[in-house]
Amino acid sequence: MSGRLSICREIEAALKPSGIVIRGTVDFAVGEGPLLADGKPAASVVLLGNAGGSIWPAFSRWNTRNNGPDPLDTWSKEIICPLAEKIGGTSYFPSDPPWQPFQQWAMRAEGLKPSPLGILIHPEYGPWHGYRGAIGFPAVVGKSHAGKVVTVGRHACDVCETKPCLTTCPVSAICMDPADFGVSTCRSHLVTPSGQGGCMVSGCLARNACPVGQGYRYPKEQLKFHMRALG
Ligand code: B12
Ligand code: SF4
Ligand code: SF4
Structure with missing residues:
Protein backbone atom coordinates (compact mmCIF):
# COMPACT_ATOMS: atom_id res chain seq x y z
CA MET A 1 0.00 0.00 0.00
CA SER A 2 1.33 3.47 -0.79
CA GLY A 3 1.95 5.99 2.04
CA ARG A 4 -0.62 6.00 4.86
CA LEU A 5 -1.31 9.69 4.73
CA SER A 6 -1.63 9.63 0.96
CA ILE A 7 -4.26 6.86 1.19
CA CYS A 8 -6.33 9.00 3.56
CA ARG A 9 -5.82 12.08 1.38
CA GLU A 10 -6.89 10.13 -1.70
CA ILE A 11 -10.01 8.89 0.10
CA GLU A 12 -10.82 12.39 1.35
CA ALA A 13 -10.42 13.95 -2.09
CA ALA A 14 -12.48 11.25 -3.83
CA LEU A 15 -15.32 11.49 -1.31
CA LYS A 16 -15.50 15.27 -1.04
CA PRO A 17 -18.31 15.80 -3.59
CA SER A 18 -20.48 13.23 -1.75
CA GLY A 19 -20.21 14.78 1.72
CA ILE A 20 -18.97 11.43 3.09
CA VAL A 21 -16.04 12.09 5.43
CA ILE A 22 -13.34 10.00 7.11
CA ARG A 23 -14.55 9.16 10.62
CA GLY A 24 -11.25 7.79 11.90
CA THR A 25 -9.17 4.67 11.50
CA VAL A 26 -8.94 1.44 13.49
CA ASP A 27 -5.76 -0.65 13.60
CA PHE A 28 -6.38 -4.28 14.57
CA ALA A 29 -4.35 -6.83 16.49
CA VAL A 30 -3.12 -9.71 14.31
CA GLY A 31 -6.13 -11.71 13.06
CA GLU A 32 -8.72 -9.42 14.70
CA GLY A 33 -9.84 -7.45 11.66
CA PRO A 34 -12.69 -8.23 9.25
CA LEU A 35 -11.82 -10.42 6.28
CA LEU A 36 -10.49 -8.78 3.15
CA ALA A 37 -11.52 -9.85 -0.35
CA ASP A 38 -8.59 -12.32 -0.40
CA GLY A 39 -9.83 -14.02 2.81
CA LYS A 40 -7.07 -12.61 5.03
CA PRO A 41 -7.90 -10.37 8.04
CA ALA A 42 -7.58 -6.63 7.56
CA ALA A 43 -4.84 -4.81 9.48
CA SER A 44 -6.85 -1.55 9.51
CA VAL A 45 -10.14 -0.04 8.47
CA VAL A 46 -10.82 3.57 7.53
CA LEU A 47 -14.30 4.44 8.78
CA LEU A 48 -16.51 6.60 6.53
CA GLY A 49 -19.66 8.48 7.42
CA ASN A 50 -21.60 11.69 7.72
CA ALA A 51 -21.08 14.59 10.10
CA GLY A 52 -24.46 16.27 10.53
CA GLY A 53 -26.30 16.60 7.22
CA SER A 54 -23.07 16.52 5.16
CA ILE A 55 -24.30 13.85 2.75
CA TRP A 56 -27.81 15.19 2.26
CA PRO A 57 -27.25 17.59 -0.69
CA ALA A 58 -25.45 14.99 -2.84
CA PHE A 59 -27.61 12.06 -1.77
CA SER A 60 -30.96 13.82 -2.19
CA ARG A 61 -29.96 15.02 -5.68
CA TRP A 62 -29.04 11.45 -6.65
CA ASN A 63 -32.22 10.09 -5.06
CA THR A 64 -34.50 12.14 -7.31
CA ARG A 65 -33.36 9.87 -10.19
CA ASN A 66 -33.55 6.63 -8.20
CA ASN A 67 -36.53 4.32 -7.66
CA GLY A 68 -34.87 1.27 -6.12
CA PRO A 69 -35.01 -0.07 -2.55
CA ASP A 70 -32.58 1.02 0.23
CA PRO A 71 -31.47 4.15 -1.62
CA LEU A 72 -28.93 5.39 0.96
CA ASP A 73 -27.16 2.03 1.02
CA THR A 74 -27.17 1.85 -2.79
CA TRP A 75 -25.79 5.39 -3.10
CA SER A 76 -23.09 4.70 -0.51
CA LYS A 77 -22.03 1.55 -2.36
CA GLU A 78 -21.95 3.34 -5.73
CA ILE A 79 -19.47 5.80 -4.25
CA ILE A 80 -17.37 3.66 -1.90
CA CYS A 81 -17.04 0.35 -3.84
CA PRO A 82 -15.18 1.74 -6.88
CA LEU A 83 -12.95 3.85 -4.63
CA ALA A 84 -12.03 0.83 -2.48
CA GLU A 85 -11.21 -1.17 -5.58
CA LYS A 86 -9.07 1.62 -7.01
CA ILE A 87 -6.94 1.94 -3.87
CA GLY A 88 -6.58 -1.79 -3.19
CA GLY A 89 -8.99 -2.01 -0.24
CA THR A 90 -12.09 -4.05 0.65
CA SER A 91 -15.36 -2.24 1.38
CA TYR A 92 -17.79 -2.98 4.22
CA PHE A 93 -21.26 -1.55 4.75
CA PRO A 94 -23.20 -1.15 8.00
CA SER A 95 -26.42 -2.70 6.71
CA ASP A 96 -24.87 -5.73 5.02
CA PRO A 97 -25.17 -8.99 6.97
CA PRO A 98 -23.21 -10.36 8.72
CA TRP A 99 -23.19 -6.96 10.45
CA GLN A 100 -19.73 -5.62 11.01
CA PRO A 101 -19.32 -3.98 14.47
CA PHE A 102 -19.40 -0.40 13.16
CA GLN A 103 -20.21 1.11 16.54
CA GLN A 104 -17.34 -0.70 18.23
CA TRP A 105 -15.01 0.43 15.45
CA ALA A 106 -16.28 4.00 15.94
CA MET A 107 -15.65 3.82 19.68
CA ARG A 108 -12.07 2.83 18.95
CA ALA A 109 -11.59 5.28 16.07
CA GLU A 110 -12.84 8.44 17.73
CA GLY A 111 -13.11 7.53 21.42
CA LEU A 112 -16.92 7.78 21.29
CA LYS A 113 -19.33 6.22 23.79
CA PRO A 114 -22.97 5.12 23.47
CA SER A 115 -25.70 7.51 24.60
CA PRO A 116 -28.96 6.36 26.22
CA LEU A 117 -30.41 6.76 22.68
CA GLY A 118 -28.40 3.70 21.62
CA ILE A 119 -26.48 5.71 19.07
CA LEU A 120 -22.98 7.01 19.80
CA ILE A 121 -22.65 10.58 20.97
CA HIS A 122 -19.93 12.77 19.44
CA PRO A 123 -18.51 15.77 21.34
CA GLU A 124 -19.17 18.11 18.42
CA TYR A 125 -21.86 16.45 16.28
CA GLY A 126 -23.85 15.11 19.26
CA PRO A 127 -26.22 12.37 18.02
CA TRP A 128 -26.20 13.81 14.47
CA HIS A 129 -23.77 11.53 12.66
CA GLY A 130 -23.69 8.04 11.16
CA TYR A 131 -21.60 5.56 9.22
CA ARG A 132 -21.84 4.92 5.49
CA GLY A 133 -19.12 2.31 5.09
CA ALA A 134 -15.52 1.36 5.79
CA ILE A 135 -12.51 0.36 3.71
CA GLY A 136 -10.18 -2.36 4.99
CA PHE A 137 -6.47 -2.68 4.13
CA PRO A 138 -3.87 -5.42 4.51
CA ALA A 139 -1.31 -2.97 6.02
CA VAL A 140 -1.67 -0.72 9.05
CA VAL A 141 -3.03 2.72 8.15
CA GLY A 142 -2.30 4.38 11.51
CA LYS A 143 -4.00 7.15 13.42
CA SER A 144 -3.15 10.10 11.17
CA HIS A 145 -6.86 10.68 10.58
CA ALA A 146 -8.21 9.49 13.91
CA GLY A 147 -10.82 12.26 14.06
CA LYS A 148 -11.82 14.14 17.17
CA VAL A 149 -10.81 11.99 20.12
CA VAL A 150 -12.71 12.74 23.32
CA THR A 151 -11.54 12.12 26.86
CA VAL A 152 -13.79 9.40 28.25
CA GLY A 153 -14.12 11.21 31.63
CA ARG A 154 -15.67 14.22 29.83
CA HIS A 155 -18.06 12.17 27.72
CA ALA A 156 -21.05 14.38 26.86
CA CYS A 157 -23.67 12.09 28.44
CA ASP A 158 -21.63 11.76 31.66
CA VAL A 159 -21.77 15.52 32.20
CA CYS A 160 -25.32 16.05 30.90
CA GLU A 161 -27.23 16.74 34.11
CA THR A 162 -30.82 16.91 32.89
CA LYS A 163 -30.65 14.12 30.26
CA PRO A 164 -33.73 15.28 28.32
C1 B12 B 1 -29.96 -3.51 13.66
C2 B12 B 1 -29.79 -2.01 13.68
C3 B12 B 1 -30.89 -1.27 14.08
C4 B12 B 1 -32.20 -1.90 14.54
C5 B12 B 1 -32.11 -2.35 16.00
C6 B12 B 1 -31.40 -1.36 16.89
C7 B12 B 1 -31.34 -1.75 18.36
N1 B12 B 1 -31.16 -0.77 19.23
O1 B12 B 1 -31.45 -2.89 18.70
C8 B12 B 1 -33.22 -0.77 14.30
C9 B12 B 1 -33.77 -0.92 12.88
C10 B12 B 1 -34.38 -0.64 15.25
C11 B12 B 1 -32.27 0.44 14.32
C12 B12 B 1 -32.72 1.71 14.55
C13 B12 B 1 -31.90 2.82 14.55
N2 B12 B 1 -30.59 2.86 14.20
CO1 B12 B 1 -29.53 1.29 13.83
N3 B12 B 1 -28.42 -0.11 13.28
C14 B12 B 1 -28.57 -1.39 13.28
C15 B12 B 1 -27.31 -2.06 12.69
C16 B12 B 1 -27.59 -2.39 11.21
C17 B12 B 1 -26.81 -3.30 13.39
C18 B12 B 1 -26.61 -3.15 14.94
C19 B12 B 1 -25.94 -4.39 15.45
O2 B12 B 1 -26.57 -5.22 16.05
N4 B12 B 1 -24.63 -4.51 15.13
C20 B12 B 1 -23.91 -5.72 15.35
C21 B12 B 1 -22.80 -5.55 16.37
C22 B12 B 1 -21.84 -6.69 16.14
O3 B12 B 1 -22.12 -4.31 16.11
P1 B12 B 1 -21.45 -3.43 17.30
O4 B12 B 1 -20.66 -2.30 16.75
O5 B12 B 1 -20.78 -4.33 18.22
O6 B12 B 1 -22.76 -2.74 17.92
C23 B12 B 1 -23.15 -2.98 19.21
C24 B12 B 1 -22.37 -2.25 20.21
O7 B12 B 1 -22.32 -0.87 19.89
C25 B12 B 1 -23.21 -2.55 21.39
N5 B12 B 1 -22.98 -1.63 22.48
C26 B12 B 1 -23.84 -0.77 22.93
N6 B12 B 1 -23.32 -0.13 23.95
C27 B12 B 1 -22.09 -0.61 24.13
C28 B12 B 1 -21.13 -0.25 25.06
C29 B12 B 1 -19.88 -0.87 25.01
C30 B12 B 1 -18.85 -0.44 25.99
C31 B12 B 1 -19.63 -1.87 24.05
C32 B12 B 1 -18.32 -2.55 23.97
C33 B12 B 1 -20.63 -2.20 23.14
C34 B12 B 1 -21.85 -1.56 23.20
O8 B12 B 1 -24.58 -2.50 20.92
C35 B12 B 1 -24.55 -2.45 19.51
C36 B12 B 1 -25.70 -3.19 18.91
O9 B12 B 1 -25.68 -4.57 19.28
C37 B12 B 1 -26.25 -0.91 12.86
C38 B12 B 1 -25.11 -0.96 11.86
C39 B12 B 1 -24.00 -1.88 12.35
N7 B12 B 1 -23.44 -2.67 11.46
O10 B12 B 1 -23.63 -1.90 13.52
C40 B12 B 1 -27.14 0.34 12.77
C41 B12 B 1 -26.74 1.58 13.55
C42 B12 B 1 -26.30 1.16 14.94
N8 B12 B 1 -28.00 2.32 13.64
C43 B12 B 1 -27.86 3.60 13.59
C44 B12 B 1 -28.93 4.55 13.70
C45 B12 B 1 -28.55 6.01 13.45
C46 B12 B 1 -30.21 4.16 14.03
C47 B12 B 1 -31.44 5.08 14.17
C48 B12 B 1 -31.23 6.40 14.90
C49 B12 B 1 -31.97 5.30 12.74
C50 B12 B 1 -33.11 6.27 12.51
N9 B12 B 1 -34.02 5.88 11.70
O11 B12 B 1 -33.15 7.39 12.92
C51 B12 B 1 -32.42 4.19 14.93
C52 B12 B 1 -32.30 4.40 16.46
C53 B12 B 1 -32.41 3.16 17.25
C54 B12 B 1 -31.88 3.17 18.65
N10 B12 B 1 -32.27 4.12 19.51
O12 B12 B 1 -31.11 2.29 19.00
C55 B12 B 1 -26.41 3.99 13.37
C56 B12 B 1 -25.78 4.55 14.64
C57 B12 B 1 -24.85 5.71 14.34
C58 B12 B 1 -24.31 6.28 15.62
N11 B12 B 1 -24.23 7.60 15.66
O13 B12 B 1 -23.97 5.58 16.53
C59 B12 B 1 -25.77 2.62 12.87
C60 B12 B 1 -24.31 2.40 13.23
C61 B12 B 1 -26.00 2.59 11.33
C62 B12 B 1 -25.22 3.61 10.54
N12 B12 B 1 -25.30 3.47 9.25
O14 B12 B 1 -24.57 4.51 11.02
N13 B12 B 1 -30.98 0.08 14.10
S1 SF4 C 1 -39.25 9.68 20.55
FE1 SF4 C 1 -40.41 8.71 18.90
S2 SF4 C 1 -38.87 7.87 17.45
FE2 SF4 C 1 -37.83 8.40 19.40
S3 SF4 C 1 -37.80 6.46 20.53
FE3 SF4 C 1 -39.64 7.57 21.19
S4 SF4 C 1 -41.29 6.86 19.84
FE4 SF4 C 1 -39.36 6.22 18.92
S1 SF4 D 1 -29.56 14.42 26.19
FE1 SF4 D 1 -27.71 14.25 27.47
S2 SF4 D 1 -27.68 12.07 28.12
FE2 SF4 D 1 -29.11 12.23 26.39
S3 SF4 D 1 -27.88 11.75 24.56
FE3 SF4 D 1 -27.81 13.99 24.81
S4 SF4 D 1 -25.98 14.40 26.05
FE4 SF4 D 1 -26.45 12.21 26.26
Whole structure:
Protein backbone atom coordinates (compact mmCIF):
# COMPACT_ATOMS: atom_id res chain seq x y z
CA MET A 1 0.00 0.00 0.00
CA SER A 2 1.33 3.47 -0.79
CA GLY A 3 1.95 5.99 2.04
CA ARG A 4 -0.62 6.00 4.86
CA LEU A 5 -1.31 9.69 4.73
CA SER A 6 -1.63 9.63 0.96
CA ILE A 7 -4.26 6.86 1.19
CA CYS A 8 -6.33 9.00 3.56
CA ARG A 9 -5.82 12.08 1.38
CA GLU A 10 -6.89 10.13 -1.70
CA ILE A 11 -10.01 8.89 0.10
CA GLU A 12 -10.82 12.39 1.35
CA ALA A 13 -10.42 13.95 -2.09
CA ALA A 14 -12.48 11.25 -3.83
CA LEU A 15 -15.32 11.49 -1.31
CA LYS A 16 -15.50 15.27 -1.04
CA PRO A 17 -18.31 15.80 -3.59
CA SER A 18 -20.48 13.23 -1.75
CA GLY A 19 -20.21 14.78 1.72
CA ILE A 20 -18.97 11.43 3.09
CA VAL A 21 -16.04 12.09 5.43
CA ILE A 22 -13.34 10.00 7.11
CA ARG A 23 -14.55 9.16 10.62
CA GLY A 24 -11.25 7.79 11.90
CA THR A 25 -9.17 4.67 11.50
CA VAL A 26 -8.94 1.44 13.49
CA ASP A 27 -5.76 -0.65 13.60
CA PHE A 28 -6.38 -4.28 14.57
CA ALA A 29 -4.35 -6.83 16.49
CA VAL A 30 -3.12 -9.71 14.31
CA GLY A 31 -6.13 -11.71 13.06
CA GLU A 32 -8.72 -9.42 14.70
CA GLY A 33 -9.84 -7.45 11.66
CA PRO A 34 -12.69 -8.23 9.25
CA LEU A 35 -11.82 -10.42 6.28
CA LEU A 36 -10.49 -8.78 3.15
CA ALA A 37 -11.52 -9.85 -0.35
CA ASP A 38 -8.59 -12.32 -0.40
CA GLY A 39 -9.83 -14.02 2.81
CA LYS A 40 -7.07 -12.61 5.03
CA PRO A 41 -7.90 -10.37 8.04
CA ALA A 42 -7.58 -6.63 7.56
CA ALA A 43 -4.84 -4.81 9.48
CA SER A 44 -6.85 -1.55 9.51
CA VAL A 45 -10.14 -0.04 8.47
CA VAL A 46 -10.82 3.57 7.53
CA LEU A 47 -14.30 4.44 8.78
CA LEU A 48 -16.51 6.60 6.53
CA GLY A 49 -19.66 8.48 7.42
CA ASN A 50 -21.60 11.69 7.72
CA ALA A 51 -21.08 14.59 10.10
CA GLY A 52 -24.46 16.27 10.53
CA GLY A 53 -26.30 16.60 7.22
CA SER A 54 -23.07 16.52 5.16
CA ILE A 55 -24.30 13.85 2.75
CA TRP A 56 -27.81 15.19 2.26
CA PRO A 57 -27.25 17.59 -0.69
CA ALA A 58 -25.45 14.99 -2.84
CA PHE A 59 -27.61 12.06 -1.77
CA SER A 60 -30.96 13.82 -2.19
CA ARG A 61 -29.96 15.02 -5.68
CA TRP A 62 -29.04 11.45 -6.65
CA ASN A 63 -32.22 10.09 -5.06
CA THR A 64 -34.50 12.14 -7.31
CA ARG A 65 -33.36 9.87 -10.19
CA ASN A 66 -33.55 6.63 -8.20
CA ASN A 67 -36.53 4.32 -7.66
CA GLY A 68 -34.87 1.27 -6.12
CA PRO A 69 -35.01 -0.07 -2.55
CA ASP A 70 -32.58 1.02 0.23
CA PRO A 71 -31.47 4.15 -1.62
CA LEU A 72 -28.93 5.39 0.96
CA ASP A 73 -27.16 2.03 1.02
CA THR A 74 -27.17 1.85 -2.79
CA TRP A 75 -25.79 5.39 -3.10
CA SER A 76 -23.09 4.70 -0.51
CA LYS A 77 -22.03 1.55 -2.36
CA GLU A 78 -21.95 3.34 -5.73
CA ILE A 79 -19.47 5.80 -4.25
CA ILE A 80 -17.37 3.66 -1.90
CA CYS A 81 -17.04 0.35 -3.84
CA PRO A 82 -15.18 1.74 -6.88
CA LEU A 83 -12.95 3.85 -4.63
CA ALA A 84 -12.03 0.83 -2.48
CA GLU A 85 -11.21 -1.17 -5.58
CA LYS A 86 -9.07 1.62 -7.01
CA ILE A 87 -6.94 1.94 -3.87
CA GLY A 88 -6.58 -1.79 -3.19
CA GLY A 89 -8.99 -2.01 -0.24
CA THR A 90 -12.09 -4.05 0.65
CA SER A 91 -15.36 -2.24 1.38
CA TYR A 92 -17.79 -2.98 4.22
CA PHE A 93 -21.26 -1.55 4.75
CA PRO A 94 -23.20 -1.15 8.00
CA SER A 95 -26.42 -2.70 6.71
CA ASP A 96 -24.87 -5.73 5.02
CA PRO A 97 -25.17 -8.99 6.97
CA PRO A 98 -23.21 -10.36 8.72
CA TRP A 99 -23.19 -6.96 10.45
CA GLN A 100 -19.73 -5.62 11.01
CA PRO A 101 -19.32 -3.98 14.47
CA PHE A 102 -19.40 -0.40 13.16
CA GLN A 103 -20.21 1.11 16.54
CA GLN A 104 -17.34 -0.70 18.23
CA TRP A 105 -15.01 0.43 15.45
CA ALA A 106 -16.28 4.00 15.94
CA MET A 107 -15.65 3.82 19.68
CA ARG A 108 -12.07 2.83 18.95
CA ALA A 109 -11.59 5.28 16.07
CA GLU A 110 -12.84 8.44 17.73
CA GLY A 111 -13.11 7.53 21.42
CA LEU A 112 -16.92 7.78 21.29
CA LYS A 113 -19.33 6.22 23.79
CA PRO A 114 -22.97 5.12 23.47
CA SER A 115 -25.70 7.51 24.60
CA PRO A 116 -28.96 6.36 26.22
CA LEU A 117 -30.41 6.76 22.68
CA GLY A 118 -28.40 3.70 21.62
CA ILE A 119 -26.48 5.71 19.07
CA LEU A 120 -22.98 7.01 19.80
CA ILE A 121 -22.65 10.58 20.97
CA HIS A 122 -19.93 12.77 19.44
CA PRO A 123 -18.51 15.77 21.34
CA GLU A 124 -19.17 18.11 18.42
CA TYR A 125 -21.86 16.45 16.28
CA GLY A 126 -23.85 15.11 19.26
CA PRO A 127 -26.22 12.37 18.02
CA TRP A 128 -26.20 13.81 14.47
CA HIS A 129 -23.77 11.53 12.66
CA GLY A 130 -23.69 8.04 11.16
CA TYR A 131 -21.60 5.56 9.22
CA ARG A 132 -21.84 4.92 5.49
CA GLY A 133 -19.12 2.31 5.09
CA ALA A 134 -15.52 1.36 5.79
CA ILE A 135 -12.51 0.36 3.71
CA GLY A 136 -10.18 -2.36 4.99
CA PHE A 137 -6.47 -2.68 4.13
CA PRO A 138 -3.87 -5.42 4.51
CA ALA A 139 -1.31 -2.97 6.02
CA VAL A 140 -1.67 -0.72 9.05
CA VAL A 141 -3.03 2.72 8.15
CA GLY A 142 -2.30 4.38 11.51
CA LYS A 143 -4.00 7.15 13.42
CA SER A 144 -3.15 10.10 11.17
CA HIS A 145 -6.86 10.68 10.58
CA ALA A 146 -8.21 9.49 13.91
CA GLY A 147 -10.82 12.26 14.06
CA LYS A 148 -11.82 14.14 17.17
CA VAL A 149 -10.81 11.99 20.12
CA VAL A 150 -12.71 12.74 23.32
CA THR A 151 -11.54 12.12 26.86
CA VAL A 152 -13.79 9.40 28.25
CA GLY A 153 -14.12 11.21 31.63
CA ARG A 154 -15.67 14.22 29.83
CA HIS A 155 -18.06 12.17 27.72
CA ALA A 156 -21.05 14.38 26.86
CA CYS A 157 -23.67 12.09 28.44
CA ASP A 158 -21.63 11.76 31.66
CA VAL A 159 -21.77 15.52 32.20
CA CYS A 160 -25.32 16.05 30.90
CA GLU A 161 -27.23 16.74 34.11
CA THR A 162 -30.82 16.91 32.89
CA LYS A 163 -30.65 14.12 30.26
CA PRO A 164 -33.73 15.28 28.32
CA CYS A 165 -33.42 12.28 25.97
CA LEU A 166 -34.70 10.09 28.83
CA THR A 167 -37.88 12.05 29.47
CA THR A 168 -38.97 13.23 25.99
CA CYS A 169 -40.05 10.01 24.27
CA PRO A 170 -43.89 9.90 24.43
CA VAL A 171 -43.85 6.12 25.02
CA SER A 172 -40.72 5.91 27.21
CA ALA A 173 -38.83 3.74 24.72
CA ILE A 174 -35.48 5.20 25.85
CA CYS A 175 -33.83 4.29 29.16
CA MET A 176 -30.35 4.62 30.69
CA ASP A 177 -29.12 1.33 29.21
CA PRO A 178 -28.43 1.84 25.47
CA ALA A 179 -28.89 -1.89 24.89
CA ASP A 180 -32.48 -1.66 26.21
CA PHE A 181 -33.95 0.60 23.52
CA GLY A 182 -37.65 -0.40 23.22
CA VAL A 183 -37.68 -1.08 19.47
CA SER A 184 -41.22 -2.53 19.34
CA THR A 185 -42.63 0.12 21.73
CA CYS A 186 -41.17 2.83 19.47
CA ARG A 187 -42.40 1.22 16.25
CA SER A 188 -45.93 0.68 17.66
CA HIS A 189 -46.10 4.39 18.47
CA LEU A 190 -44.82 5.50 15.06
CA VAL A 191 -47.85 4.00 13.27
CA THR A 192 -50.37 5.85 15.48
CA PRO A 193 -51.76 9.27 14.43
CA SER A 194 -49.70 10.89 17.17
CA GLY A 195 -46.51 9.16 15.96
CA GLN A 196 -47.30 9.96 12.31
CA GLY A 197 -47.80 13.64 13.14
CA GLY A 198 -44.90 13.79 15.64
CA CYS A 199 -41.69 11.73 15.37
CA MET A 200 -42.36 10.69 11.74
CA VAL A 201 -42.45 14.34 10.66
CA SER A 202 -39.94 16.02 12.94
CA GLY A 203 -37.61 13.13 13.76
CA CYS A 204 -37.14 11.15 16.99
CA LEU A 205 -38.22 13.56 19.72
CA ALA A 206 -35.70 12.10 22.18
CA ARG A 207 -32.81 12.57 19.73
CA ASN A 208 -34.03 16.10 18.95
CA ALA A 209 -34.02 16.94 22.67
CA CYS A 210 -30.28 16.30 23.04
CA PRO A 211 -28.54 19.65 23.63
CA VAL A 212 -25.21 18.48 22.12
CA GLY A 213 -24.46 19.18 18.46
CA GLN A 214 -27.70 21.10 17.77
CA GLY A 215 -25.94 22.94 14.93
CA TYR A 216 -25.46 19.57 13.17
CA ARG A 217 -29.11 18.51 13.41
CA TYR A 218 -30.18 16.89 10.14
CA PRO A 219 -32.32 18.96 7.77
CA LYS A 220 -36.05 18.26 7.99
CA GLU A 221 -36.22 16.16 4.81
CA GLN A 222 -33.31 13.99 6.02
CA LEU A 223 -35.01 13.47 9.40
CA LYS A 224 -38.18 12.33 7.62
CA PHE A 225 -36.19 10.04 5.33
CA HIS A 226 -34.51 8.25 8.28
CA MET A 227 -37.80 7.99 10.17
CA ARG A 228 -39.50 6.34 7.17
CA ALA A 229 -36.70 3.75 7.19
CA LEU A 230 -37.23 3.09 10.92
CA GLY A 231 -41.05 3.16 11.04
C1 B12 B 1 -29.96 -3.51 13.66
C2 B12 B 1 -29.79 -2.01 13.68
C3 B12 B 1 -30.89 -1.27 14.08
C4 B12 B 1 -32.20 -1.90 14.54
C5 B12 B 1 -32.11 -2.35 16.00
C6 B12 B 1 -31.40 -1.36 16.89
C7 B12 B 1 -31.34 -1.75 18.36
N1 B12 B 1 -31.16 -0.77 19.23
O1 B12 B 1 -31.45 -2.89 18.70
C8 B12 B 1 -33.22 -0.77 14.30
C9 B12 B 1 -33.77 -0.92 12.88
C10 B12 B 1 -34.38 -0.64 15.25
C11 B12 B 1 -32.27 0.44 14.32
C12 B12 B 1 -32.72 1.71 14.55
C13 B12 B 1 -31.90 2.82 14.55
N2 B12 B 1 -30.59 2.86 14.20
CO1 B12 B 1 -29.53 1.29 13.83
N3 B12 B 1 -28.42 -0.11 13.28
C14 B12 B 1 -28.57 -1.39 13.28
C15 B12 B 1 -27.31 -2.06 12.69
C16 B12 B 1 -27.59 -2.39 11.21
C17 B12 B 1 -26.81 -3.30 13.39
C18 B12 B 1 -26.61 -3.15 14.94
C19 B12 B 1 -25.94 -4.39 15.45
O2 B12 B 1 -26.57 -5.22 16.05
N4 B12 B 1 -24.63 -4.51 15.13
C20 B12 B 1 -23.91 -5.72 15.35
C21 B12 B 1 -22.80 -5.55 16.37
C22 B12 B 1 -21.84 -6.69 16.14
O3 B12 B 1 -22.12 -4.31 16.11
P1 B12 B 1 -21.45 -3.43 17.30
O4 B12 B 1 -20.66 -2.30 16.75
O5 B12 B 1 -20.78 -4.33 18.22
O6 B12 B 1 -22.76 -2.74 17.92
C23 B12 B 1 -23.15 -2.98 19.21
C24 B12 B 1 -22.37 -2.25 20.21
O7 B12 B 1 -22.32 -0.87 19.89
C25 B12 B 1 -23.21 -2.55 21.39
N5 B12 B 1 -22.98 -1.63 22.48
C26 B12 B 1 -23.84 -0.77 22.93
N6 B12 B 1 -23.32 -0.13 23.95
C27 B12 B 1 -22.09 -0.61 24.13
C28 B12 B 1 -21.13 -0.25 25.06
C29 B12 B 1 -19.88 -0.87 25.01
C30 B12 B 1 -18.85 -0.44 25.99
C31 B12 B 1 -19.63 -1.87 24.05
C32 B12 B 1 -18.32 -2.55 23.97
C33 B12 B 1 -20.63 -2.20 23.14
C34 B12 B 1 -21.85 -1.56 23.20
O8 B12 B 1 -24.58 -2.50 20.92
C35 B12 B 1 -24.55 -2.45 19.51
C36 B12 B 1 -25.70 -3.19 18.91
O9 B12 B 1 -25.68 -4.57 19.28
C37 B12 B 1 -26.25 -0.91 12.86
C38 B12 B 1 -25.11 -0.96 11.86
C39 B12 B 1 -24.00 -1.88 12.35
N7 B12 B 1 -23.44 -2.67 11.46
O10 B12 B 1 -23.63 -1.90 13.52
C40 B12 B 1 -27.14 0.34 12.77
C41 B12 B 1 -26.74 1.58 13.55
C42 B12 B 1 -26.30 1.16 14.94
N8 B12 B 1 -28.00 2.32 13.64
C43 B12 B 1 -27.86 3.60 13.59
C44 B12 B 1 -28.93 4.55 13.70
C45 B12 B 1 -28.55 6.01 13.45
C46 B12 B 1 -30.21 4.16 14.03
C47 B12 B 1 -31.44 5.08 14.17
C48 B12 B 1 -31.23 6.40 14.90
C49 B12 B 1 -31.97 5.30 12.74
C50 B12 B 1 -33.11 6.27 12.51
N9 B12 B 1 -34.02 5.88 11.70
O11 B12 B 1 -33.15 7.39 12.92
C51 B12 B 1 -32.42 4.19 14.93
C52 B12 B 1 -32.30 4.40 16.46
C53 B12 B 1 -32.41 3.16 17.25
C54 B12 B 1 -31.88 3.17 18.65
N10 B12 B 1 -32.27 4.12 19.51
O12 B12 B 1 -31.11 2.29 19.00
C55 B12 B 1 -26.41 3.99 13.37
C56 B12 B 1 -25.78 4.55 14.64
C57 B12 B 1 -24.85 5.71 14.34
C58 B12 B 1 -24.31 6.28 15.62
N11 B12 B 1 -24.23 7.60 15.66
O13 B12 B 1 -23.97 5.58 16.53
C59 B12 B 1 -25.77 2.62 12.87
C60 B12 B 1 -24.31 2.40 13.23
C61 B12 B 1 -26.00 2.59 11.33
C62 B12 B 1 -25.22 3.61 10.54
N12 B12 B 1 -25.30 3.47 9.25
O14 B12 B 1 -24.57 4.51 11.02
N13 B12 B 1 -30.98 0.08 14.10
S1 SF4 C 1 -29.56 14.42 26.19
FE1 SF4 C 1 -27.71 14.25 27.47
S2 SF4 C 1 -27.68 12.07 28.12
FE2 SF4 C 1 -29.11 12.23 26.39
S3 SF4 C 1 -27.88 11.75 24.56
FE3 SF4 C 1 -27.81 13.99 24.81
S4 SF4 C 1 -25.98 14.40 26.05
FE4 SF4 C 1 -26.45 12.21 26.26
S1 SF4 D 1 -38.87 7.87 17.45
FE1 SF4 D 1 -40.41 8.71 18.90
S2 SF4 D 1 -41.29 6.86 19.84
FE2 SF4 D 1 -39.36 6.22 18.92
S3 SF4 D 1 -37.80 6.46 20.53
FE3 SF4 D 1 -37.83 8.40 19.40
S4 SF4 D 1 -39.25 9.68 20.55
FE4 SF4 D 1 -39.64 7.57 21.19
